[in-house]
Amino acid sequence: MPEPRSISAYWKRNLTYVAVLLAIWFAVSFGAGILFVEQLNRIRLGGFQLGFWFAQQGSIYVFVMLIFVYVRLMNRLDRAHDVDEEEDGR
Amino acid sequence: MNVAAWTFVMVALSFALYIGVALWSRARSTGEFYVAAARVRPVINGMATAADWMSAASFISMAGLIAFMGRDGSVFLMGWTGGYVLLALLLAPYLRKFGKYTVPDFVGDRYYSRTARVVxxxxxxxxxxxxxxxQMRGVGIVFSRFLGVGIETGVVIGMGIVFFYAVLGGMKGITYTQVAQYCVLIFAYLVPAIFISLLLTGIPVxxxxxxxxxADGSGTFLLDRLDGLTTELGFGAYTAGRKGTLDVLAxxxxxxxxxxxLPHVIVRFYTVRKVKQARSSAGWALLFIALLYTTAPAVAAFARTNLLTxxxxxxxxDVPAWFTNWEATGLITFDDKNGDGRIQYTGPAASTPNELTIDRDxxxxxxxxxARLPAWVVGLVAAGGLAAALSTAAGLLLVISTSVAHDLLKKTLAPSITEHRELLIARVAAGFAVIIAGYFGIHPPGFVAEVVALAFGLAAASFxxxxxxxxxxxxxxVYGAVSGMVAGIGFTAAYIIYFKMLHPELNTAAHxxxxxxxxxxxAIGMLINVAIAVGIAALTPPxxxxxxxxxxxxxxxxxxGPGHEVTA
Structure with missing residues (x-):
């Protein structure tokens, strides 16, 4: 087990990642898809109004990307702080 | 071959596949029964989670709801996918590290309280x-429309199948059957969507x-045409919202x-071997879900356009055969108010009264x-709807049986029972749950839709x-957590019961x-829960x-831990 200081740094960094990613999560769904949908609808993306596109398509694509970004960031952080799980190959 | 014959073939083939998978993956221990001995690979687990999550509501009802709600339908699209970001970032890895089997396990241990566990x-x-x-109701609808059997018979057949693999296979059987069901349901959803997209726009995606x-050479965008049609008929533009912004947010x-x-979603993250895999399987789950959820709004827009034209x-x-077929089930009704022999299908803002009622499901x-697609596609869609309903029903039955055998008996009432007995009780509980669920499928309480709103609200405001x-x-x-849960549930339940059951006549935006x-x-219940929990916890001992x-x-x-390997 690594010493407590490293663990608390690990946890703080984790919270930072979560906060930033959830801010993006909020911005694309509640922001672009709901609160600012009318303003964005003035911009067009082919046949889509942009706000409508975020509400019915774009937000979902971003959600998927957010999770995989988090997975990558955390795998790296786990290794850096030596708290990752051993590969036991079973 | 006609539609009924093709439906029979598709449904029979898919059911044979599920039964084969169930036999191949029988559970032999409580660990395998509850969490598949925590040995499922992330991609497989993601696929199973996706099938578990996408119910008859996602497959059968959602695109229909969006088709009639237009932009407001995005509450379902964002609401039922955005939760996975919360799961992956805030819940799944920690619950996997905690180990154990169920959500009540976590609540009971973390808050060192039997009361909290029982709540x-x-x-x-x-x-x-x-x-x-x-779900059972969805099974009944599909059977009665496409196989020509009564809803009762349909539900009983569905119950038999679910009983077979949930009770025998437990989580292990369910996981692998759900993988097969995901493949069937996503194929069944995408094939007609691709065909219709090609027919309408010439683009296969x-x-x-x-x-x-x-694709008619007019050069008009599909959504602009749809906005034009809906506005002209008095429904208002398809891409405009009608609900209040705060309501859509909430x-x-x-x-x-x-x-x-939701407990049946959370428990899936106990089934992988590592914390790392719990994170990534949430990602895979959402990717597989997104495949259907980004197709659904397209299907909705196509369906509305086709229907109106x-x-x-x-x-x-001169109505086509599908119209007459659905009329026979009572889900489409036509009332020729002005007696001109034509169908006037209009919205609230039109001057001509509406003569057509269509069930969104x-x-x-x-x-x-x-869209006049070949009969085998229709049969495929029926098999897909059944896959969606059965996979979700199986996952839920497992939560019920685990709750009864593990949380209630083993952890609360009779801690001394053996592993072997616990497994037996879990199977008996799953059997009872199937029968009760089937009863509700055949005799649905009039307030099913209301109760579903209640279920989501309660999950949000409590767990x-x-x-x-x-x-x-x-x-x-414990003081903060329990009082928060009670306040959150109490407020949410009271509000829903007041408007949905006691005073449905007041259930309008004005009130x-x-x-x-x-x-x-x-959403408000959740905020109340957090506020009360934090306040009470600050005033009581840590x-x-x-x-x-x-x-x-x-x-x-x-x-x-590597999971829970105990052989029965």
Whole structure:
């Protein structure tokens, strides 16, 4: 087990990642898809109004990307702080 | 071959596949029964989670709802996908590290309280039963329309199949059967969507097709044509919203948080071997879900366009066969108010009275017929709808049986029972749950839709805050958590019961508190839960050192147990 200081740094960094990613999560769904949908609808993306596109398509694509970004960031952080799980190959 | 014959072939083939998979993956221990001995690979687990999550509501009802709601339908799209981001970032890895089998396990241990555990068990059972009844109803609708058997017979057949693999296979059987069911349901959803997209826009990718120009040579964008049609007929523009902004915010939030708090979704993350895999399997799950959820709004726009151009102002004598077939089930009704023999299909803003009523649940099932796709596609869609309903029902039945055998008996009432007996009781409980669910499928309570809103609201206002606070606040104690859960549930349930059951006549935006509908009130219930929990916890003693150490422990991945290998 690594010493407590490293663990608390690990946890703080984790919270930072979560906060930033959830801010993006909020911005694309509640922001672009709901609160600012009318303003964005003035911009067009082919046949889509942009706000409508975020509400019915774009937000979902971003959600998927957010999770995989988090997975990558955390795998790296786990290794850096030596708290990752051993590969036991079973 | 006609539609009925093709449906029979598709359904029989898919059922044979599920039974084969179930036989191949029987559970032999409680560990395998509850969490598949925590040995499932992330991609497989993601696929199973996706099938578990996407119910008859997602497959059969959602695109139809969006087709009639237009932009407001995005509350379902964002609400039922955004919750997975919360799951992956805030719940899944920590619950996997914690180990154990169920959500009540976590609540009971983290808050060192039997009361907290029992409250959680009761919520889990209630939420799961609500859902199961809806799934069985979906099975009944598909059978009665496409196989020509009564809804009762249809439900009994569905019950038999679910009983077979849930009771024999447990989580292990369910996981692998759900993988097969995901493949069937996504194929069945995409094939007609691709065909219809090609027919309407000439583009094979529905997600792009519904933002493209129509293939009729007019050069008009499909969505512009649809906006034009809906406005002309008095429904208002398709891409414009009609609900209040605050209400849309609240509903979306309640659905997202409710998703992340549903016990049958959370338990899936106990089935992988590592914390790392719990994170990535949430990602895979959402990717597989997104495949259907980004197609659904396209299907909705296509279906609405096709419907309006096909039926509007058509002489009743000339309607296509699908119209007559669905009329026979009572899900389409035509009332020739002005006696001109033509179908006037109009919205609230039109001067001509509307003569056509269409049940929203039939849009996905009728869509291939409306677009005149070949009969085998129609049969495929029926098999897909059944896959969606059965996979969700099986996952829920497992939560119910686990709650009864593990949380209620082993952990609360009779701690001394053996592994072998516990497994037996879990199977008996699953059997009973199937029968009760089937009863509700055949005799649905009139308020099924209302109860579903209640289930999401309760999950959002109870489990989610209790679990999050338990992980992210070491200071959170039993007093705060329990009073928060009780206040959150109480407020949410009271609001929903008041508007949905006691005073349905007042259930309009004018009477709602801040214009928030009962569907969205779970979001407010959640905030109340958090506020009360944090306030009470600050005034009462912190949790014991042992519990604080447990919180430290679950925050780091290393040392996650290999699962729960106990042979029966």
């Amino acid at each position: 959680a068990v009761v919520c889990a059972i209630f939420v799961s039963f609500t859902y199961v009844a809806g 529905p997600q792009i097709g519904f933002g493209s120009t129509l 509903i979306t939030a309640a659905l997202m948080v409710g998703t992340a708090g 096909t039926v509007s102002d058509t002489p009743y004598a 039939i849009m996905v099932l009728a869509n291939p017929e409306i 989610f805050p209790a679990i999050i606070l338990g992980i992210f606040s070491k200071r959170m104690n 709602w508190w801040l214009g928030i509908s009962p569907e969205g009130i779970g 949790p014991p050192a042992l519990v604080q150490a447990l919180v430290d422990e679950i925050r780091v991945p290393r040392g996650a």
